Amino acid sequence: xxxxxxxxxxxxxxxxxxxxxxxxxxxxxxxxxxxxxxxxxxxxxxxxxxxxxxxxxxxxxxxxxxxxxxxxxxxxxxxxxxxxxxxxxxxxxxxxxxxxxxxxxxxxxxxxxxxxxxxxxxxxxxxxxxxxxxxxxxxxxxxxxxxxxxxxxxxxxxxxxxxxxxxxxxxxxxxxxxxxxxxxxxxxxxxxxxxxxxxxxxxxxxxxxxxxxxxxxxxxxxxxxxxxxxxxxxxxxxxxxxxxxxxxxxxxxxxxxxxxxxxxxxxxxxxxxxxxxxxxxxxxxxxxxxxxxxxxxxxxxxxxxxxxxxxxxxxxxxxxxxxxxxxxxxxxxxxx
Amino acid sequence: xxxxxxxxxxxxxxxxxxxxxxxxxxxxxxxxxxxxxxxxxxxxxxxxxxxxxxxxxxxxxxxxxxxxxxxxxxxxxxxxxxxxxxxxxxxxxxxxxxxxxxxxxxxxxxxxxxxxxxxxxxxxxxxxxxxxxxxxxxxxxxxxxxxxxxxxxxxxxxxxxxxxxxxxxxxxxxxxxxxxxxxxxxxxxxxxxxxxxxxxxxxxxxxxxxxxxxxxxxxxxxxxxxxxxxxxxxxxxxxxxxxxxxxxxxxxxxxxxxxxxxxxxxxxxxxxxxxxxxxxxxxxxxxxxxxxxxxxxxxxxxxxxxxxxxxxxxxxxxxxxxxxxxxxxxxxxxxxxxxxxxxxxxxxxxxxxxxxxxxxxxxxxxxxxxxxxxxxxxxxxxxxxxxxxxxxxxxxxxxxxxxxxxxxxxxxxxxxxxxxxxxxxxxxxxxxxxxxxxxxxxxxxxxxxxxxxxxxxxxxxxxxxxxxxxxxxxxxxxxxxxxxxxxxxxxxxxxxxxxxxxxxxxxxxxxxxxxxxxxxxxxxxxxxxxxxxxxxxxxxxxxxxxxxxxxxxxxxxxxxxxxxxxxxx
Numbered sequence: 055x056x057x058x059x060x061x062x063x064x065x066x067x068x069x070x071x072x073x074x075x076x077x078x079x080x081x082x083x084x085x086x087x088x089x090x091x092x093x094x095x096x097x098x099x100x101x102x103x104x105x106x107x108x109x110x111x112x113x114x115x116x117x118x119x120x121x122x123x124x125x126x127x128x129x130x131x132x133x134x135x136x137x138x139x140x141x142x143x144x145x146x147x148x149x150x151x152x153x154x155x156x157x158x159x160x161x162x163x164x165x166x167x168x169x170x171x172x173x174x175x176x177x178x179x180x181x182x183x184x185x186x187x188x189x190x191x192x193x194x195x196x197x198x199x200x201x202x203x204x205x206x207x208x209x210x211x212x213x214x215x216x217x218x219x220x221x222x223x224x225x226x227x228x229x230x231x232x233x234x235x236x237x238x239x240x241x242x243x244x245x246x247x248x249x250x251x252x253x254x255x256x257x258x259x260x261x262x263x264x265x266x267x268x269x270x271x272x273x274x275x276x277x278x279x280x281x282x283x284x285x286x287x288x289x290x291x292x293x294x295x296x297x298x299x300x301x302x303x304x305x306x307x308x309x310x311x312x313x314x315x316x317x318x319x320x321x322x323x324x325x326x327x328x329x330x331x332x333x334x335x336x337x338x339x340x341x342x343x344x345x346x347x348x349x350x351x352x353x354x355x356x357x358x359x360x361x362x363x364x365x366x367x368x369x370x371x372x373x374x375x376x377x378x379x380x381x382x383x384x385x386x387x388x389x390x
Numbered sequence: 391x392x393x394x395x396x397x398x399x400x401x402x403x404x405x406x407x408x409x410x411x412x413x414x415x416x417x418x419x420x421x422x423x424x425x426x427x428x429x430x431x432x433x434x435x436x437x438x439x440x441x442x443x444x445x446x447x448x449x450x451x452x453x454x455x456x457x458x459x460x461x462x463x464x465x466x467x468x469x470x471x472x473x474x475x476x477x478x479x480x481x482x483x484x485x486x487x488x489x490x491x492x493x494x495x496x497x498x499x500x501x502x503x504x505x506x507x508x509x510x511x512x513x514x515x516x517x518x519x520x521x522x523x524x525x526x527x528x529x530x531x532x533x534x535x536x537x538x539x540x541x542x543x544x545x546x547x548x549x550x551x552x553x554x555x556x557x558x559x560x561x562x563x564x565x566x567x568x569x570x571x572x573x574x575x576x577x578x579x580x581x582x583x584x585x586x587x588x589x590x591x592x593x594x595x596x597x598x599x600x601x602x603x604x605x606x607x608x609x610x611x612x613x614x615x616x617x618x619x620x621x622x623x624x625x626x627x628x629x630x631x632x633x634x635x636x637x638x639x640x641x642x643x644x645x646x647x648x649x650x651x652x653x654x655x656x657x658x659x660x661x662x663x664x665x666x667x668x669x670x671x672x673x674x675x676x677x678x679x680x681x682x683x684x685x686x687x688x689x690x691x692x693x694x695x696x697x698x699x700x701x702x703x704x705x706x707x708x709x710x711x712x713x714x715x716x717x718x719x720x721x722x723x724x725x726x727x728x729x730x731x732x733x734x735x736x737x738x739x740x741x742x743x744x745x746x747x748x749x750x751x752x753x754x755x756x757x758x759x760x761x762x763x764x765x766x767x768x769x770x771x772x773x774x775x776x777x778x779x780x781x782x783x784x785x786x787x788x789x790x791x792x793x794x795x796x797x798x799x800x801x802x803x804x805x806x807x808x809x810x811x812x813x814x815x816x817x818x819x820x821x822x823x824x825x826x827x828x829x830x831x832x833x834x835x836x837x838x839x840x841x842x843x844x845x846x847x848x849x850x851x852x853x854x855x856x857x858x859x860x861x862x863x864x865x866x867x868x869x870x871x872x873x874x875x876x877x878x879x880x881x882x883x884x885x886x887x888x889x890x891x892x893x894x895x896x897x898x899x900x901x902x903x904x905x906x907x908x909x910x911x912x913x914x915x916x917x918x919x920x921x922x923x924x925x926x927x928x929x930x931x932x933x934x935x936x937x938x939x940x941x942x943x944x945x946x947x948x949x950x951x952x953x954x955x956x957x958x959x
Contacts (some may be wrong), residue, residue: 099857102857102861104857104860104861123865123866124857124860124861125860125861125862125863125864125865125866125868126863127861128426128863130863131857131858131861133854133857133858135852137852137854137855137857137858138857138858139855139859139873140855140877141873141876141877150859150862150864150872151863151864153872154859154862154863154864154865154868154872155863195858198858198862199861199862202862202863208861218414249671333629373660
């Protein structure tokens with residue numbers, strides 16, 4: 055379906071996108087996850103045709119779109135600030151794309167009704183868009199994009215302006231709709247929870263490159279780099295040095311926080327510097343331990359975040375007292 | 391990490407840093423092509439020709455130098471006097487509107503703003519209709535022939551008309567600053583032991599100083615460049631720079647001298663404009679957290695509010711109503727009826743406008759002037775919208791270069807209308823018969839208003855709306871038709887009405903460049919007023935009334951279609 059090939063883009067003299075390539079398949083939702091300024095919105099606008107890349111190409115079903123203007127690409131785009139047309143009411147906003155396609159009037163009416171129903175806004179048709187709440191406005195924006203039945207849907211931080219509970223509700227509805235319609239989608243966000251909820255596949259954008267790509271579960275389980283682990287906040291990340299092999303085909307790694315035994319597929323040699331990830335969850339079956347004096351205890355819903363005086367932290371079900379000496383068994387992974 | 395901005399709703403946006411380029415350099419060039427070419431041809435080239443004329447060393451005589459000095463001195467004299475008188479009326483008015491709530495306040499406030507929007511010829515005619523030698527007062531108070539209250543001298547009339555015109559500036563600028571002063575400052579000063587007088591003298595006045603200066607300078611600028619009022623009420627013996635330029639072009643032709651006077655005038659206005667910009671930038675006081683407007687309570691307050699608002703009402707209503715009354719009221723003998731004076735209601739002055747009399751001021755029925763005005767007005771609307779739209783589009787998100795272009799576009803507004811006319815005559819004299827010359831001159835004056843109306847409206851359309859439309863399948867033309875145009879419809883209508891109103895009332899430039907057989911309403915009024923006879927005078931009143939009605943209708947239209955927060959001028 056959609057293929058992005060080796061896209062480069064400079065912005066104000068800075069290389070913003072460096073050799074971006076990926077594709078989106080039928081019915082798939084791909085999430086571009088990155089901090090603000092990582093170039094993800096620019097990438098989206100390049101795909102939409104609203105901006106040109108310096109080099110590289112965007113093609114759909116093997117058809118190069120480089121010279122296709124945005125209005126002929128048939129890609130739906132949903133903005134963070136909704137971009138609803140203030141001079142048109144809800145129905146007219148949803149009907150806009152259909153009118154541009156010069157569909158017959160009765161079909162427009164039918165499709166507008168369907169789209170509004172899909173986003174639970176039936177009966178809102180004659181309202182002014184300026185009278186709607188943020189969540190309602192975003193539903194209208196979604197209905198407007200869905201009504202044209204685009205061959206690709208793109209979302210640029212669509213829930214960024216909404217509060218938390220509303221965001222969760224809308225995200226679930228969006229997931230359902232994308233499943234129902236089977237429209238391939240690209241979803242841009244800086245919020246990893248959002249990304250991991252909605253994505254079939256996650257692309258992590260850092261410094262203009264895609265540094266990790268995979269299913270949410272895969273990316274979570276194998277961040278593969280210190281960058282990704284740090285960005286996703288997976289746990290304690292620190293450096294260590296390989297000191298030798300263990301009997302069970304693992305490696306012994308020495309660090310400021312002690313010596314750890316790790317199992318990985320990397321071909322290490324003695325003396326290699328590696329990044330280690332110590333997940334904060336206590337796991338009794340694990341061979342590695344971290345220890346320290348409790349420095350700070352923060353209540354977090356169903357657990358306590360316990361920080362040691364050496365800077366490491368773990369999640370514990372019960373709160374220890376500050377100053378207590380503690381030893382916790384945790385999973386330690388090698389990030390190469 | 392980039393630094394984000396917060397948008398109007400306080401959300402973080404990265405639009406400014408990451409938004410795609412609004413317009414490419416090439417499309418910016420295309421947008422500017424027409425408006426800049428127009429400015430070059432219609433303003434800067436004629437300006438250069440005027441400058442070139444001043445190089446003629448033969449004009450540089452002691453006699454001419456003395457004349458220029460005399461004219462400049464008188465121009466300053468009348469402008470300073472007018473400004474002081476305007477302050478005298480304007481400051482209490484500003485205080486009245488900023489501090490007190492009373493019945494009919496918004497109506498009175500609107501009334502004080504009306505003259506500012508009226509063409510100069512209408513204001514001049516209004517004052518003539520009430521105080522002039524053929525005016526209502528000389529009929530109502532014939533016994534007090536020598537009383538200067540009812541029969542002011544022409545110079546007093548000029549000053550009064552200037553006050554009438556510009557008081558609204560003081561009310562708006564100083565009044566806004568006054569009403570946005572934090573009342574807690576005043577309360578603090580009182581609690582520290584200052585009496586009301588000291589509060590004013592050492593707290594409020596110093597705080598108001600920048601806006602007071604800014605408003606006074608603006609008033610001064612308008613008085614300094616005033617032309618129609620002085621020519622029509624005073625005649626050519628009151629030679630301000632504007633009037634003298636006009637004389638040296640049409641009556642005692644000496645174009646190099648006219649050029650000298652023009653450049654002197656331009657330099658003065660540019661200096662005052664720069665000082666004005668400096669003060670008006672500092673004139674923004676902090677906004678009052680709550681309103682300090684109250685109903686008058688003490689007897690003193692009640693008396694001030696009642697008497698002063700009554701005086702203001704009279705001062706503004708009298709001239710405005712005298713004009714239409716006088717246009718329907720015969721006060722003297724018609725031609726050939728010397729001695730047999732008939733007083734009373736008449737529609738003759740209007741009926742006469744449709745008659746093409748032999749030996750009259752015109753070669754055509756005078757009403758033709760109204761048709762000419764409407765035609766020129768229509769042409770001005772079309773040309774100024776055609777030029778204003780592209781410029782406003784580019785200026786909606788200006789580049790650094792375009793921020794320099796912006797004041798250049800406003801420059802014709804600051805230069806005198808008579809000078810614009812002089813430039814046209816020098817440069818395009820042989821095309822004086824072209825019907826396009828007058829609308830071009832009017833466009834020069836109207837274009838700044840058109841751009842200032844369109845630009846904020848265009849800037850208020852987020853680029854995302856266009857992007858959203860285009861992602862929904864709208865071609866660039868569809869985007870323009872379905873997004874920009876409908877959203878801009880009101881602003882466009884307002885801009886068009888502005889252009890039309892400016893064209894209707896434009897006097898200085900038109901007087902110089904219009905052909906005798908194609909007069910506009912203001913030119914016709916001037917010609918009627920400069921001719922003897924009650925019938926001519928009556929027709930001037932009738933014409934001025936027509937112009938007043940047309941202008942007021944346009945203003946009402948602008949007020950109705952203007953978005954509530956699209957700014958003031």
